[in-house]
Amino acid sequence: MQAIHKTIPAADKMANQPNPRRNKRQTLLSLLRHKEMLQALGSGTLMLIAWGMHNWAPLLSIIVYITAYAVGGWGKARDGIETLVKDRDLDVNLLMIAAAMGAAAIGYWNEGAMLIFIFALSGALESFASERSRKDISALISLKPETALRIEEGGMRLVPVSELQVGDLLLVKPGEVIPADGVIESGSSAVNQASITGESIPVDKIAGEGVYAGTLNGEGALYIEVTSPSEGSLFSKIITLVEEAQSEVPHTQRFIQRFEGIYARIVVGATVCLIVLAPLLLGWSWEMTFYKSMVFLVVASPCALVSSIMPAMLSAISNGARKGMLFKGGAHLENLGYASVVAFDKTGTLTMGNPEVTDLVVEEGYEPDEVLQHCASAENLSDHPLARAIVKEAGIRGMDLLPAEEMKSVAGWGIEARISGDVWKIGKPSAIEEKLPKWCREEVLKLESEGKTVSVIVHREIPVGLLALRDNIRPQAREAVARLRKLGVQSAMLTGDHNTTAKAIGREAGVDQIYGDLLPADKVEHVKSLREKYGHVIMVGDGVNDAPALATASVGVAMGASGSGTALEVADVVLMNDDLERIAEAITLSRRARRIMKQNIVFAISVILLLIAGNFIQGIPLPLGVIGHEGSTILVILNGLRLLR
CATH class of the missing domain: 3.40.50.1000 (HAD superfamily/HAD-like)
Incomplete structure (x- = not known):
């Protein structure tokens, strides 16, 4: 142990040493996470600057507007073009970019820039909503341990978790994350298992008890024997579940995605028909026709409809993850x-799942403790849960087990073993029902009616007792x-x-x-x-x-x-x-999510219909159409976020 203590400071130094590369990576990841919001705000700022200089520097103003278009709309335009080229389909990104460019073509630079800004802002808010709803799940991944302090001959060594093997002995210091599934060899501590079970109250752990990778050690040092390699740990399985949950799309969302492409083509077709036919049939001017067509292209786009499902669903998944x-x-x-x-x-x-001995009934002339001692001695070599329960009961009563010979399993019956020269058998009463005396049969029926599993004990081919166990x-x-x-x-x-x-x-x-x-x-x-x-x-x-x-x-x-x-x-x-009570909570959460998704879909469709009707009956300014349409998108996202509570 002396050699072990000498190497601990070196291991501490390695564990606590700052990692500039990791810090730079975290900063870069943070910027990438907020990239959409930064682009949206940049686009909005440029729009205001261009609007302010329009009267005294119109040409420069147009250049700034174009920059605002590029900053806020480049990513959306790229996504829309990729969908068009790869999938030969249209989406809302391409519709919005087309509407903004159309507005600019007839001189409405500020309206087009406002459309780009609010569209980019709503997209950034949707990404933020998704990120927020995923946070409670994704936080698990950040707890994944990377290194472990392994005890080796002559000292300790800090090794990657991937190198750990079953049987390795690890030291986990106070406040550290447990790096692998294992059993405590020595030491005691309160372990916070919230990352595994969802319960934030630490659980007291002592020698012989199991611990999970990704849980947080409390005040005591623990020596842990590894029982599962890193890829087989429960924590790794949870991460796999998380990744599947984040990529799996619900049925309703899949329908909306299919509907989006069809609907986008209908909107584009209707817009083209409006541009061509309105001047001929309704006598509108070219400028008025094009303007109303651009408003129609904006307000008819299914942005809010597309955002009706996933933010709500991800919020519900996050809600459930917090509760285990x-x-x-x-x-x-x-x-x-x-x-x-x-x-x-x-x-x-x-x-x-842990049966316990509840009753022991023996024939006259036999001592209950003697029968239990022989029964446990025979069962001691078996791994069956009932056998372990019998051996445990003998241990509770302070019995010393006797050496058993010729122990073997008898198919359809139970086990038998030779103890002190005599053969003892333990098995199902139904297998030898015709050999059971009347008192045995009556007692078996009584015990089984109480929900207990009954085994008959046979000594020298004579039933001498019944052992009842119950899994509470x-x-x-x-x-x-x-x-x-x-x-x-x-x-x-x-x-x-x-x-x-x-x-x-x-x-x-x-x-x-x-x-x-x-x-x-x-x-x-x-x-x-x-x-x-x-x-x-x-x-x-x-x-x-x-x-x-x-x-x-x-x-x-x-x-x-x-x-x-x-x-x-x-x-x-x-x-x-x-916790079985969570099943009812999960059903309730599902029903709430479905109810909110229905609310979002009805609201989104209603707003689209109202704006389209308003555009043709009364006339809607393009900025108002943008605010109404994109505002509805933001509202359905916020409605979905209610499930985080």
Whole structure:
């Protein structure tokens, strides 16, 4: 340990040394993030300067106006041209640039510059809205640890996280981010797990307990043994979910994007027809026709409509992330609101997944402690959850386990082992039901009706006792089901456990429909059946055996803290703190998002129709059309941001 302490200052020096290259990169990234806003403000400033010098330097004023056009509109024009060339389609960017150039062509330089300025400003605000709504999720990525202090022979060395291997021993000092998933070898501390579970209250951790990469160590130093390489850590999986969520487009947005191209072509066609036919049919002058055509091109553009969906959806995703609900994309968040039934797995989802011994009933002439000691000795070599629960109970009672020989698993029954020369067997009562005495059969029925899993203990081929275990339901399970019922959503439970046990647990949790004795394939069939009957179905699970059902459901929800890697990969939504009550919150959030999106769409269409009607009936000045149209875009963005609360 002395050698270790000698090398710590050097490691500290490396960790705390300033990095000029990183600072420059962060400054550059900050400027790039605000690039659109800077361009918009620059365009507006140049517009005011050109307007101020129009009377005494008209030629110079036009040059400044052209500069204002270039500063505010260059990026939009480039995006519009790329869409036209690559996708052979039109978008709002090209419509706005065309309207501004048209205004300039008939001498309305200031109106065209104002259009460019407000259009660029609304675009910058939309980018800001998206960035703000992503911040709570993207902040996770900034917590990704880059280095770790690894203990090696003769000292310590600061190494990249990517070099860590399972079994490496790390030192995490107070206030540092834990660099890898692992188990505490020594030390104790309060660890802030907000980046993983969404809960900001630190959790006390001691030796033997697991910790996650990306969580923040508190006041104590921790020695941690790595249990997962960096790419396999839960934190890395969260980052993958984040990236998927940011790139996934909801169904409504995909429809709007398809509609935008068609609508833009209609607007361009109508504008051309107006320019050609209005002087002939309505007797308008060329200047009046072109001016009204430019106003029409502005007010008919679908900017607000295009901005109706994504800011609201990203805000909702961000809202959920703060509460430990990670959505793999807007489409899954959108689908949650349509759900009519939520199907739960039992073990590890509605229940804690940690069975405990509740009853031990033995034949006359046998001591309960003696039977439990032999039972635990036989189970000690098994990794089955029930076996671990039996061994744990023996440890709680202070029993020393006996050496077991010839331990083997018996298919369809249980296990057997030779202890002190005698054969002991532990297994399912149903496998030897005809051999059970009457008292055993009666006791099995009683215990199973209470939701307990029963094992029969056999000594010298004679049943001598029954051991009952129960996996207690999660404290919030009943409340979670009750909250779903208030939302008009039914609940179901799909489990591989015996029907009697399933019904007892289901009744305790208040579940509406209970299905037991199901294999993974049976769960899939039941999910399909529920979808046919109710429409949209949410499936909630945690294990590998739940993965097929999660994939089959309309939306699959995985338990993030206790769930398997397969369940996390297949699921569409992850509950990072395993809080079942968040399911009702997620459905409510989805319904709010859909309601706001509908409000935005109706408002955007109404503004477009009103402005078009006003242009032809009364006549609207181009600046007023610009303000009305782009103002509606800003309003729908701000309406979507309400979901951040």
